[in-house]
Amino acid sequence: MDDSSEAYLCINDPNGNCSESHAVLEEEEEEEEEKFRRKLKYFFMNPCDKYTARRRKPWKLILQVLKIAVVTIQLVSFGLSNQMVVQFKEENLMTFRHLFLKNFSRSSANTHAVYTQHDVYTHITYTVEQFLMLPSITVGNHEYEKSGEVYTPLSICQQFYHNGSLSPANESFHIDTHVDEECSLIYPRQPFSTLTANPLNFTLHFERLLAVTVKFTLKSINLETVQYHELPDCYVFNIMITFDNKPHSGRIGIELDNDVQINECSDWTVTGASPRDMYIMVLFDVMVILILLLSLLLCTRSVKAGVLLQFEYAAFFSRRHSKRVSFSERMEFISGWYILIIISDVLTITGSLLKIIIQLKAMASYDLCSILLGTGTMFVWIGVLRFMGYLKKYNILIITLRAAFPNVIRFSCCAAMIYLGYCFCGWIVLGPYHTKFRTLNVVSESLFSLINGDDMFSTFKNMQQKSYVVWLFSRLYLYTFVSLFIYMVLSLFITLITDTYDTMKVRER
Amino acid sequence: MDDSSEAYLCINDPNGNCSESHAVLEEEEEEEEEKFRRKLKYFFMNPCDKYTARRRKPWKLILQVLKIAVVTIQLVSFGLSNQMVVQFKEENLMTFRHLFLKNFSRSSANTHAVYTQHDVYTHITYTVEQFLMLPSITVGNHEYEKSGEVYTPLSICQQFYHNGSLSPANESFHIDTHVDEECSLIYPRQPFSTLTANPLNFTLHFERLLAVTVKFTLKSINLETVQYHELPDCYVFNIMITFDNKPHSGRIGIELDNDVQINECSDWTVTGASPRDMYIMVLFDVMVILILLLSLLLCTRSVKAGVLLQFEYAAFFSRRHSKRVSFSERMEFISGWYILIIISDVLTITGSLLKIIIQLKAMASYDLCSILLGTGTMFVWIGVLRFMGYLKKYNILIITLRAAFPNVIRFSCCAAMIYLGYCFCGWIVLGPYHTKFRTLNVVSESLFSLINGDDMFSTFKNMQQKSYVVWLFSRLYLYTFVSLFIYMVLSLFITLITDTYDTMKVRER
């Protein structure tokens, strides 16, 4: 509480009374103290008061407001251009699945599987045939990759245990766990390419088979961007279809996934529409970085000033009252808001640098960049609360949250113990009978959702009823968990917040 | 608070005490003041008290009650007749989708797409065939549109870039972004109409193709209304099937949409049932408008009286106490309820006029009309709370909400900052991995739903697990967001309301 800290300093006076203690002091000391006190007061002033007191223009405030604007503009422009890329990637993935997977349908996307040997062969043949016919069937502009003058081939590989004989009927097995790999390459558009019934020139050893992988590379150009005055990019899709037989359960799951590389096209002309100059974008990013650096500089300076003042205060205080200044009092000098701004500045600067690199097509770590920019922008917006705090009555949220923080942490620790207990217990007992309790992480998510009243009936309903004891246990488990957490723990939590609010309200008066 | 405002005037007396200040005044002044005070008192009286005091019949009150009745009747009758129109439109759209789209099924309605060149041609041929055979297959009464004696044709158009060559393998492209259009018309029931295998007399340039659109017009009559004693209308459906290849991703999405025009049929006879006279409906609407105009007039008069009285009071007050009347005190003279009534009257009158125009088939802006009528009626019903406020103890809801309003706004501003921060951050980071974070607007909706405990587990579950960092970030993001908003922000909000209620309860005593 910046505004109350002067009073605070007074309250901590060991003589218990501010005015009295002054009377005892010598005059020159008094003067010095007065000066220091004014310095302190000025330090803890907010920009409005500073302006009123010394007519100092609130440059820092203006800089921060400017920062919010440019950072948000940068984020939104990045997000919008990202959206198009994401959509193009996703539609292509969907296209590949429909083209190369047999009987693929959107609803069975995650459970696409085959169960017989014949289906495995048919499925592979289908994929290869579709690959070879690609130029004449695709409605997009997909093409094979070329290395030199030759198209890169499709490769089919099988991984299998080096050696092994299983005889489940005799309950005996002999296995060599070294994994071998056999591959065969199929070139598109080859002269004399005659596709035989079985494109594999090897047979699959189902007993020892671990996986069959079909890999090939396609290239494409994202033309849609032309309409939004951006330059089309060249995409390289490394497609991999996996027939997964690791569990040897009789079910071979089929998955198609792709890795995408985005390059600037090497040779292009666009007539009729001028793609926006990318370098303007980069320039804007550089401007953002400069503003952020300035903000970072000013904040670091303020923090440094705070630290220095704190030492001065400690020295002054120990000299006068022969007492050490407590840690929490020292912390008063370092404004949490500055720390927040510094963190957000650092994050956003790093993110912006990454963004420039991405835009120059030198790298493509979208994820890291978006996390940095996103978190940075979030902190910038949360930082707005600081300016709101300058207005009276607007800072009730922040004050209460800050005051409630220690209690909330303590309370959460206790509640977490019970929560953890339920997590472990639910995982081990209900895991085999309910998909929402399969892994520890999912258990935690599902219990958290239950606390907030989500998906409760379906959790009850989808419990498999194979074992009566487990079924009964699951009911007991769910009823007690929900009752305990929603009705008691959550209620107590709310009471904690309410209580803090009341305390803060009384103190504010 | 209308009833407490006299006391309020007294409280604001600068002498601090009402009765004392009177004693000082001269007699004639006192008399004048007494008169003015009585005038004020009468102004702030509610209808019941007015009736008790001066036997004035509460005409305005009766008018408002009558207004509620007729406005609601009007809305319900409008809604009921609208329902039939909506159902007819929707069933027709469903019919068109089943008739003209190949392999259409309700579950894939939003994701109907084709992936191969052959499918595109087949699909277009199918649509054209179904169109040509329409009269012999439809079970409804759809017919082709006629312009003069000739049926209007079906048109197939392809839009494509004027020129262009793409070679993704070489990472090079040359494109002219001017869009050309080629169309071909197919007339139904033509002599010598021989449908060739390919109804298009052009080939599709898939590489440059932007979209294929099939357009045609059908007419129909909504006979069902006859049974509800309404006159059947004639419908014109402008159907447009779009094969969208803008993204060039290899997936051509197919959509069928229609524009509907509703006309009065030009020539009709109905035997055996007399359709209700439409003009009675219009007459009722006119009556509604008259009542609303009267209500509007009276309320405007009251507001005007209030404004005049306020000036008089200000003059009186400054003359007596040599002080300016504060803005909030002036506002006391303008009843918020009257403003609400005036707004709702204006909205409903505009809506009713639009409704008459629609019923006379001169226009068909159902949406605007329904928004006007709907919002008007909503305000009329909310206005009922005013009458409830005349009864003691019934106005706790209104009083508390009004008193809490400034705090709620302030609090919401602060909470909105954090909310915005989370929105931006979620959009940029999770957008590529979860459909619920694709656009800023959807992010806001999904976060709002999360706050209210909806769809939480599915939000956790449907997060794509491609990047581990993003996956971890998403967990952190969701857990902190839910915890912060449900457990803290919402709790504080509730405390705010509770606190205001307690304050109001004490003040009411």
Added chain:
Amino acid sequence: MDDSSEAYLCINDPNGNCSESHAVLEEEEEEEEEKFRRKLKYFFMNPCDKYTARRRKPWKLILQVLKIAVVTIQLVSFGLSNQMVVQFKEENLMTFRHLFLKNFSRSSANTHAVYTQHDVYTHITYTVEQFLMLPSITVGNHEYEKSGEVYTPLSICQQFYHNGSLSPANESFHIDTHVDEECSLIYPRQPFSTLTANPLNFTLHFERLLAVTVKFTLKSINLETVQYHELPDCYVFNIMITFDNKPHSGRIGIELDNDVQINECSDWTVTGASPRDMYIMVLFDVMVILILLLSLLLCTRSVKAGVLLQFEYAAFFSRRHSKRVSFSERMEFISGWYILIIISDVLTITGSLLKIIIQLKAMASYDLCSILLGTGTMFVWIGVLRFMGYLKKYNILIITLRAAFPNVIRFSCCAAMIYLGYCFCGWIVLGPYHTKFRTLNVVSESLFSLINGDDMFSTFKNMQQKSYVVWLFSRLYLYTFVSLFIYMVLSLFITLITDTYDTMKVRER
């Protein structure tokens, strides 16, 4: 509050002070008053105190406990036997749908429809063929109904407007709204029954067609009950398949529904298992009725005693204090619990009588019987709270709810106005764009669910985005509704309850 009513009588003493007023009275009057006061006190005593005071056995209490037991047993046995009937009916309906509807699948159950003339004919032919082949295909024991020696036929009827010609192209129509019906009968197992390609000996006039209905009757026996030692019943299924063309929208919806009659089989032998004697069940029901009658009698007597005492008290009070007893004071003499018991007794007696009639297969109004029994039993269980109230600290729920009741009603009235406003507005504006706002009733249900945090994201998501204005309106509508109701109205409601609880707690001390 029964126990506090003596104190209450005192508080209402016009002299304001109980003990003082006594001093003034004459001695004989005092004695009389003392006697009356003791009578009053005894009347308001609970059974435990009565037992302590006068050693009176709590017969009524024991009777009530007995009643709870027998009523619950009766309900559970009724429910369990009902479950089997419901399951049999439902499985048969599912069977009929799979047998007689072409391409029926469970997921499309509500949207089964055809869109072309050819499909209508094919579908009818399919149904008739399946009907004629029934004995050789069904795996259940379905048989045709026999009237005398002849099997009752399947009837196909078409309803159509008597006359009419429509020409949507010319926007003209001439219609005679009298509805004609044409039927054709098809007898199963007839000699020389040769099913022609079209089983209808009439053609469908699609233009004027309202509906085609296929009706036939099948009989079956529910054998499963034998295993639970109950007698199998004979079922008559009147099956009706409706091809609904009322909207003339080009979509003919197909629905199969059946009416079920349950009869006692006329002629049966069961070897190897003795079906339980139905008359024991009836005897138990009669016993239940007798117990309920006794309870009803005793409660009526108590209520009567209360009414008499109230008159006596009023006379005494007006004689002594020359004042009328207020209505609320009079009401104290009539215990709400007795009224509840009387209502529940009457409901359960009526229900039990109906149940006996149903068990004797004389009638089959399961619904009415279940509502009567269900509501009766619910009230009986809620009545248990009365006994809990005898124990201190257990009645906080009841006391608080009763005390909060008037405020809750008042508050609900106000909230209902806003709710109604939103209902009307949502229905008229969003109805055409969202299925959850189609009818007023569904709007209310969906808003109620929203208040409780259910289905929020799907409500946002499924809003059709055809008109931008409406889309914007829908967002505004949903955000304000949820914010207003969940965060404000609900919060205030909870505060109301909390407040009442605090008041009651202070008063209880």
Added chain:
Amino acid sequence: MDDSSEAYLCINDPNGNCSESHAVLEEEEEEEEEKFRRKLKYFFMNPCDKYTARRRKPWKLILQVLKIAVVTIQLVSFGLSNQMVVQFKEENLMTFRHLFLKNFSRSSANTHAVYTQHDVYTHITYTVEQFLMLPSITVGNHEYEKSGEVYTPLSICQQFYHNGSLSPANESFHIDTHVDEECSLIYPRQPFSTLTANPLNFTLHFERLLAVTVKFTLKSINLETVQYHELPDCYVFNIMITFDNKPHSGRIGIELDNDVQINECSDWTVTGASPRDMYIMVLFDVMVILILLLSLLLCTRSVKAGVLLQFEYAAFFSRRHSKRVSFSERMEFISGWYILIIISDVLTITGSLLKIIIQLKAMASYDLCSILLGTGTMFVWIGVLRFMGYLKKYNILIITLRAAFPNVIRFSCCAAMIYLGYCFCGWIVLGPYHTKFRTLNVVSESLFSLINGDDMFSTFKNMQQKSYVVWLFSRLYLYTFVSLFIYMVLSLFITLITDTYDTMKVRER
């Protein structure tokens, strides 16, 4: 409250004042009392204080912390190895369903059924054919079971009533409820095995048919474990396909289920990877058991000490004050935490023993073991709260929950009565019209979910609208239930907790 119990003993002093009562006592008595008081004080000390007071190392505390670690490690390792087994079982079940059930699809898993006689025969034939061809179609390592040199056959059995003739048309039936069974065996890989069109050498008597069951046994080896350095196990799957015709409703439900036995394979060699030594795991379990036994011993000793001290205290108290010690005061001596630890220790020891037995493949009661281990671990984690209680301010959750407990129980009893009433009523009335009200247990689950705001709209929506009275009743039922429970009962509950928190906070000060 362990720390406040000395004060507690003082408060209960009959003289009302602690210090005064001491003054009266003789000196030697005083000394004795002082000694006893110190003993008491030491007993109620927490480990930190004990360490401070007597430098006693907190061995017990260290043991408990160690216990938490090892128990959690044990649980997690058990859970992880279980996960693989569960997945293998489930994938196999899925495989069997896809291989042996005709037209099986994942979405219709629970509703797989046939409706015609022909389908039943076809389905059985399909299953048998797939079984005979298994070795050449499966992609897993499934094999037939062998008993000696002969493969065990597939058996098809039909169960039917011994005798019976039904004539629903005449409403007559004659049935002998003795159930007969006819079986036929089909051997795989037999010489001269010629599969006829109908593999059954009997015909099905559909009229009397109860069920057809197809049973066979397959064996498999779970190879995946090799990759995680565990030894592969041999699995025996007893597969049973049931065609259920018990209801005779014309629908024969088909279900495939399997029983799984897990054996250690008899003869194996693994090259290239050393499977982890199972005996190390067993050793770890033994260590866990030893630690738990030690913890159990120490806790039992503490409880015993408490009981002895309690007797001593009672004797001392009655000698000094001639009064009996109340039960609740006696209970203070037996710490609830110790009881919790003892329970958790006993559960975990039993669970660990079972786990060892399972790991040695002697038994396979995973369910019981997981319930024991899970519940034990949950209690161990909840027990951590005890250590948190040693730190000030951390025990608010535990203290409040403990203090609120009696009120919560009382309140829940009252609420349960209303809840039960609604359960019974909903079951009996709405059961036939809504699947969520089919059985009493499901009714309770669905009402519980409704209270927490889950699945509300779908509950409203899926109510069958056959009977208008029931439909109306359902609306009334749902609206009142939700309003009553969410808005009133739940609010009161929260108030109860809040109230207790306030009380505790004041007492803690």
